[in-house]
Amino acid sequence: MRPLRGAGFPESLSAGRVAVRLEAEGREGISFDCRLGRCHNWTDEMGREGDTIWFTSGCGEGGISFCVAARVRISGGTVGIIGQTLTVENARNAEIYLAVETSFRHEDFVRACRDRLDRVWEKNYEEIRSAHCRDYRKLFGRLELAFAQEDPGLEALPVDERLQAVKEGKEDIGLVSLYFQYGRYLLIASSREGSLPANLQGIWNESLTPPWDSKFTININTEMNYWIAESGNLAECHLPLFELLERIKENGKETARRMYGCRGSVAHHNTDIYADTAPQDLCITSTFWVMGEAWLATHVWEHYLYTKDKDFLEKHFDILEQSVSFFYDFLTEGPDGTLVTSPTISPENTYRTKDGKEGHLCEGATMDVEILQELFLCYIGACGVLGKEEARIRKAQEVCSRFPKLKTGRYGQLLEWMEDYEEPEPGHRHISHLYGVYPGTTLTWQETPELMRAARRSLDRRLENGGGHTGWSRAWIIGLWAHFGEGEKVYENLQALLAKGTFPNLMDNHPMGDGFVFQIDGNLGAAAAVLEMLVLSQQGRVVLLPALPEKLNGGSVCGICLKGGASLSMRWHEGRVTWLKLDAKDEFKAQLEVNGTEESIALAAGESLERTY
Structure with a gap:
């Protein structure tokens, strides 16, 4: 196989349009066929029109129908259509543009799909990639979390090796922050304005007959x-x-x-x-x-x-x-x-x-x-x-x-x-x-x-x-221990979740029959529980580090949201807050407890409070 480099991006995480770029490495160009379809024994209708291939299918009488359409743009070489297959020969690079639509929101879903493809075709790959990155970063970049005890050397290892080490009883503090941010990533990718909510598998279901119907x-x-x-x-x-x-x-x-x-x-x-x-x-x-x-x-x-x-x-x-x-x-x-x-x-x-x-x-x-x-x-x-x-x-x-x-x-x-x-x-x-x-x-x-x-x-x-034998149950347990104020129990159960309730790709597992299936709730629930151990925000009270484990006694966080309309950033060392900043998005009032001392806080909309301890 010729060496290839490739990457694919949705234009935005809710646009229903995807662009994939393939580049040849070395002198030889790339050649491939592109065909749309799914597993056999389904009633699929395939077609072509101009430079576009498409196929439609459904899920039986009364079910949802869908359409997928594709075009290819190349640099060098040739592109054509034979039957319902796009063929590329000796291209320096190729960009595959895909669009999808269903009958759930559009009666004429085929036309809606073709219109989507026309809109994405008007842009080039770099424009789509840049739009994707902006769309993602504006959400993901709002919150940062790091623990002082993280080992940079471990971050170079594959995740499956790091998880295996945890199963063997070794420490990897960095996996806690990685697992937390992975949960945020999963929610960003599976629940956006204009989409359906994240289901039991988020959006990552490969089966036509998934567990609990997904x-x-x-x-x-x-x-x-x-x-x-x-x-x-x-x-x-x-x-x-x-x-x-x-x-x-x-x-x-x-x-x-x-x-x-x-x-x-x-x-x-x-x-x-x-x-x-x-x-x-x-x-x-x-x-x-x-x-x-x-x-x-x-x-x-x-x-x-x-x-x-x-x-x-x-x-x-x-x-x-x-x-x-x-x-x-x-x-x-x-x-x-x-x-x-x-x-x-x-x-x-x-x-x-x-x-x-x-x-x-x-x-x-x-x-x-x-x-x-x-x-x-x-x-x-x-x-x-x-x-x-x-x-x-x-x-x-x-x-x-x-x-x-x-x-x-x-x-x-x-x-x-x-x-x-x-x-x-x-x-x-x-x-x-x-x-x-x-x-x-x-x-x-x-x-x-x-x-x-x-x-x-x-x-x-x-x-x-x-x-706690399911991932989501263990995640709930972690959140409960945080509310009981027991940091060592929080850490013990975080380790149990990583060792027993996590697939090698960090997805949460759920026992089913003789094996395990993916369920997203454990990922998202555990991510929430990590924040609960750092901040308790309820009933007009904000308590910092209410359930901090000894192994996580140094670190920093930027961008946690609080009830009442404010965001919090803080640093801590040896289990005590050393610096904090509150930014009020709205009028914000709370009883704030820091290092065992409580005080009343009142901020106007747009006002900030910064303290060093």
């Missing part, structure tokens, strides 16, 4: 995909989730009315690109759970807290409104006067009663209570910001006051169900009842210390019984 599981996985978006300074990457959520809201109104006779909107544990909201699958431990849309709705308030974008909050306020309205009708009053979900489940888990029977359905699972508390607090906060009438706020506050109190059990653990059941699988991958610790905000050491101790005991029990 869609959106909304009892943890989709939500985890976006934990890094705001704090990781990638707020724009969060927007595709809200576009999907608007469609979920509309479909969920029909589901709420027809299934439950309720107002408002509801979604269950799974959805897809069509924003399906009805129960999916035949798995009793997953299917009958009405909290999917409620959890997603809290992301609306989360985005506002970081960006202070009031127009955004007004635009998507109805997502919160419709979700809250559903529970006004759906909640059931118990004998003690509390309001609970019924029937429900604790996602994908099973309990065992005193007489040895195993069950799934229950009333008022702990996670439901915690999500409801979070949802109603988000709704009340949004009503206040937008100046909604007091009657709405009072009604929400009254309902919120009637949610059940959380309970502890015989092992000192936080109960997952209202009863102190035994667990057939105490090391279960889901840690649903700790939602209130993280990503929720209702359980904290300041406000609920006894429940935090119980939640910590629950996490211990999960790990003592083999928990």
Whole structure:
């Protein structure tokens, strides 16, 4: 084979247009054939027109159809079309231009695809490459992270060799920062304005029959995909989730009315690109759970807290409104006067009663209570910001006051169900009842210390019984340890994730059958957890280095976003902050804790605060 150099770039990460450049090394030119297609036994229609080849196909009756088109531009040599194949002979270099479109957004998707190709053809490769780099850098370059203990010598090694060394018990601090930035890269590449949200595999699915249909599981996985978006300074990457959520809201109104006779909107544990909201699958431990849309709705308030974008909050306020309205009708009053979900489940888990029977359905699972508390607090906060009438706020506050109190059990653990059941699988991958610790905000050491101790005991029990065996579960565990303030546990589980939950290319793995499959949530959830160990930002408090491991006791970060509308840069040495800078994008007020000392901070929009310690 003749030596070649090549690179390919999308014009932008949401343009649907790609350019690939191939260059010959040495005197001989390059020759190749370019043909579009996929695996055999599919009904593909191929064609040519002028200097363009294209093919269209679909996914069966009622499925999505698509079109791909290509042209080649060369320097030297010749290019032609034989049948449906582009042929290049003896070129010094060749540039392949590709465009793609589907029937999901365009009725005449073939014409839309050809128009895309015409637009990219008007530019040269260097213009496209430069546009791509600008588009990527404006997002990726916002946040930098480095640890003082990183070994530059290890950075020259291939990633698979570095991971193998970690599996053998060796230290590689640089892998932590690399894994973190890799997570940000994955979100930038898979979730951009005008695209669909990142699904279980982000956008990296090679199969026509992928695990779990490569869609959106909304009892943890989709939500985890976006934990890094705001704090990781990638707020724009969060927007595709809200576009999907608007469609979920509309479909969920029909589901709420027809299934439950309720107002408002509801979604269950799974959805897809069509924003399906009805129960999916035949798995009793997953299917009958009405909290999917409620959890997603809290992301609306989360985005506002970081960006202070009031127009955004007004635009998507109805997502919160419709979700809250559903529970006004759906909640059931118990004998003690509390309001609970019924029937429900604790996602994908099973309990065992005193007489040895195993069950799934229950009333008022702990996670439901915690999500409801979070949802109603988000709704009340949004009503206040937008100046909604007091009657709405009072009604929400009254309902919120009637949610059940959380309970502890015989092992000192936080109960997952209202009863102190035994667990057939105490090391279960889901840690649903700790939602209130993280990503929720209702359980904290300041406000609920006894429940935090119980939640910590629950996490211990999960790990003592083999928990954390999926990548995404381990990522959640890392975030929980950060909120418990236990840096050494954070580091221990980061190492476990790298050693046991990561493919050689840094993608997160998930056990399936006798092997493993890729799931993106572990990558993105762990990236978020790294920031949680560096900064705690919630309920008007900002705590720096709340869970810093000894092995990471020196370093710097630039560009972490904080709730309230500010960004933070800081340096630390021997576990203590030595310098910080706050830049307020909006009026910013917080209780700031640095090196164990707390002070009140108030900055005007555009104002900065810089301190040396």
